[in-house]
Amino acid sequence: MRAEDWAKATEEDKEIIRSNKRAWYAKSRAERTEEEIAADRRYERIRVARWRNALPEDKKNELTKKSSSWRAANPERQKKSWKSWWLKTNYGITIEDYDEMVEAQEGRCLICIEPTDKLVVDHDHETGKVRGLLCSACNTGIGHLKDSTERLFSAIDYLTKSRQSDNSEVPQHD
Numbered sequence: 001m002r003a004e005d006w007a008k009a010t011e012e013d014k015e016i017i018r019s020n021k022r023a024w025y026a027k028s029r030a031e032r033t034e035e036e037i038a039a040d041r042r043y044e045r046i047r048v049a050r051w052r053n054a055l056p057e058d059k060k061n062e063l064t065k066k067s068s069s070w071r072a073a074n075p076e077r078q079k080k081s082w083k084s085w086w087l088k089t090n091y092g093i094t095i096e097d098y099d100e101m102v103e104a105q106e107g108r109c110l111i112c113i114e115p116t117d118k119l120v121v122d123h124d125h126e127t128g129k130v131r132g133l134l135c136s137a138c139n140t141g142i143g144h145l146k147d148s149t150e151r152l153f154s155a156i157d158y159l160t161k162s163r164q165s166d167n168s169e170v171p172q173h174d
C-alpha cells in the first residue's frame with residue numbers, strides 16, 4: 001500500500017490490514033526456512049535505514065524530536081515496543097512467543113535453573129534457531145565458549161581437575 005493510500009485509510013481499515021498481514025506472516029512463517037526468515041530480517045533493516053537516510057535533514061530532526069517526546073511520555077509502552085521489535089528483528093519471535101517461553105520455563109534459566117526476571121534469548125548463531133531462554137551469565141558463558149560442546153567439555157574437565165589438585169599446583173590439561 002502506498003503511503004498516500006495509508007494516510008487516507010480509516011483506523012478500522014488500518015487494523016484490518018494489520019490483522020491480515022499478521023495472519024499472512026504467521027502462515028507464511030510456518031512454511032519458510034530459518035535462512036529465508038533471517039534474510040527477510042536483514043532486508044527489513046536495510047530498507048528502513050535507506051528510507052531514513054533518504055529523508056531531508058529537517059524531516060529526520062522532526063522525527064527524532066517526535067519519537068523522543070513519545071518515549072519520554074510513554075516509557076512502559078516504549079520498552080514493550082522496543083522489546084517486541086528486538087525479538088522479531090533478531091530472533092523472528094513475537095513478544096507473546098517470548099512470554100510463553102518464560103511461562104513454560106517457569107521464569108528459570110535452562111542451564112543453571114535459577115529464577116530470574118531477565119531471561120535472554122539463546123539462539124544458534126549458525127542457523128538462527130532459538131534454543132530457549134537463559135540468564136545473562138549462562139548465555140554469555142556459552143557464547144564465550146563459541147557454542148562448542150568440545151570447549152564446554154574441556155572447561156568441565158579443567159574445573160574438575162583444578163578442584164582435585166593441590167591449590168599450589170597448576171592443573172595440566174590432557
